Amino acid sequence: MSDERFRRLVARREQTAREREDILAKRKAITDLAEEEAREDLLPEEDAEFREFTAQIKAKDDELRQLDERISELSEEAERSRSVTEGAAAVKRAKARVETVNEARTYVRGNGRSYLQDLAKVQLNMDTDGQARDRLQRHAQDVASEQEYRDLNRTDGNGGYAVPPLWLMNQFIEVARAGRAYANLALSQPLPGGTDSINIPKVATGTTTAIQTSDNGAVSETDLTDTFITAPVRTIAGQQDVAIQLLDQSPVSFDEVVFRDLTADYATKLDLQVISGSGMSGQVTGVRATGSIETVTYTSATPTVAQLYSKIADAVQRVHTLRFMPPTAIVMHPRRWAYLLAATDNNGRPLVTPDAGNPQNNIATLGAVAAEQVVGQMHGLPVITDPNMPTTLGAGTNQDVVHIVRASDLLLYESGIRSRVLPDVGSGTLTVRLQVYGYLAFTAARYPKSIVEVAGTGLVAPSF
Template identity: 75%
Template sequence: MAVSSLSRLRERRREYVDQRSALVSAVESRGDASLTAAETIRYEQLSGRISGIDERIEELEDEQTRSDSATDGAAAVRRASSGLSVNEPRTYGRGARASYFQDLARVRLGQDDDGSAIDRLRRHAQDVNEGPEYRDLNRTDGNGGYAVPPLWLMNDFLTLARAGRAYANVVNNQPMPAGTDSINIPKVATGSATAVQTADNAAVQETDATDTFINAPVRTIAGQQDVAVQLLDQSPVSFDEVIFRDLVADYATKLDLQVISGSGSSGQVTGVRGTSGITTIAYTTGSPTVAGIYSKLADAVQRVHTLRFMAPTVIVMHPRRWAWFLAASDSAGRPLVVPQAGNPQNAVATLGAVAAEQVVGQMHGLPVVTDPSLPTTLGAGTNEDVIHVLRASDLILYESGIRSRVMPEVGSGTLTVRLQVYGYLAFTAARYPASVVELGGTGLSAPVF
């Protein structure tokens, strides 16, 4: 199992390395030594995936070394105790007759008379612990892998759910460290210094650097649904999977809202908008124009350059604001935002894709991402939205895998089972607050089409 896993990992690593090399070659072929913002994001994504695979390969190679040192008899005992055949398909794989949530419910309700459900859950726990693709989900305390949903469910449902977390997806995503309820990130408070030496043998400038730390508390997002046991037992469809889909979809939305607007109190993280020190620019006018917002966005871009001393990487706005740009036209009725393929002249932006909650185009040389979780009820008229220009890699989001529980006790008197999903997150934009510029004001009131 480890050998085949290593082979797959190495093949995947080669694919990412080839993609990164192709990206660099494309940049070199056009005679430009610098990457565009979109190319930089892609380069960092590929590099992060390669680093993650390298770590996992090292873990599996260590595991293989330990396994090779064991006797054949000991290996046979391990296979027998796990009940897992080397060539056996995933217990809860796509199309499997068994239902993961139904087996959890049967075990907790004491209805597993023949022991088949607990056997499948044990095999599933072994699946989770052996497969490299389960690494991000294997964070369950106490119950092995029982509480980790099958990967194909996560892939299918998280693909839907993650469309509702566009902002959270562009920031620096990291796995949640185990065994902690608070993450402290070191930060240089005041730096050292240099100075011109006034003369030969004169004193050299010496200024001691000082440090501090940014605290990111670990918070919980959870949801539950009570269902009748009869529905789990007799439904012609896997109703437990329908519930799981809905809970995880809402989980993704709530996580995105935390990243953007978390209050920092009542169990919430401190989101981007609540972070002290981010730059704000007001566009105040009763008659907003595309040219007016465009110039303010240029100011936002230079603020990141000037205050962070590095380039921003993305612009995030509400879909209604992007639609307002798309609807704008000049005095001759010609649109101001057109597809790149149309070789636009004097366009304020280019349309990259007719898409939702992802990169939809470019403006000021930066990719534009739309996210409907950005607020639209701000200002005195409670109808203003905001636009964020940011260096996304400076913002860090730590996430655990999503976990699940089945609890029959709460509704045992009515044959009701409670299904729960939950996960942990920690977030901070306080390492470099100057990496974020928020554009708002009366000029971003609800657009009229």
């Protein structure tokens, strides 16, 4: 069983479970609103959203069952093979102790010898004195006593050079990148093909009604007018040129390493576009750049949690008042959520407590110690943290913002992420270009009043 494959499956299951919880929270917000307003039935728009979320939850349940089956199969396979491999490993280790002398490994970090350089010399027939080949042969004997075994043996010509030093393999660390928590809130649809912009019709001014002053009196009549909003299709792309020797000879599937890193950064850049895209230079118009969104200014030289709590309450009521529908989420930077978690009353008691145990007099509840997903509730709304939320705003360039949104009003069209391997670009130097790209269109302009940004000097970087 591949440890990397198993880790990827487990990570995928955890991500799917988090996505399911997010959808559950969105669906619950619909029924909670109906209960608050003492309505037995959902409004048509709410019913459509409820059914859509239910279908999404069912799809996530099916995906989780499939992942659980695959993880279980891999685990059982590992258990079956362990008894066989342990015996073989013991024999090989014993043989290695008898046949090898007590000397340092051929490739040890800091000893001046490069495994990859020797590998390239041998493959390109540049090993004129044979020393690189000798070192690789000794290295093949070194790794023969290690715990990792493969079908190929490690002698010259049968895979002996394909196993890198353990320190090179075991200490590989991927770049940590933020995900796309905000973008995942938006109503996502497949991007239609054959277009460079999406035009969405919108009613500009509506009809009117009025009291009829008397029988046979004039009836109010106002002509409806319409307009449209445009969401241009934009491109996110990235690439990495890699020596073909690295792809051919590295057992770590280095192309997967590159593609995984490019894809992770793609998600980060898409999330940043949804939040802060400028609408210029090939960018989409993100939420913050959308005209006519509401802003609650929070100005304070000595900010407090109580002040922020009231500002967020103001933002919530503005969505109710101007959009005539409830908001569905609060989005903030992890540092702002940590600021709330650290807050205490005059007796040192925390103001944000776990939702278990029926807390009282708290301003919010802690739902989960999690990243880039629902972490708790405030004002009855799920709180989602996203490290891509800006933190360098204001005169002191150290302010962040908090968004209160009705997520279903945000519209995100996405293509699938596409990958390409281009060997011809650097064929003269045995270089391969690995490339990923994808298309997106986004708009928050359908109902800009469903978005409220809390910003100002009261949201300077918190101290802990």
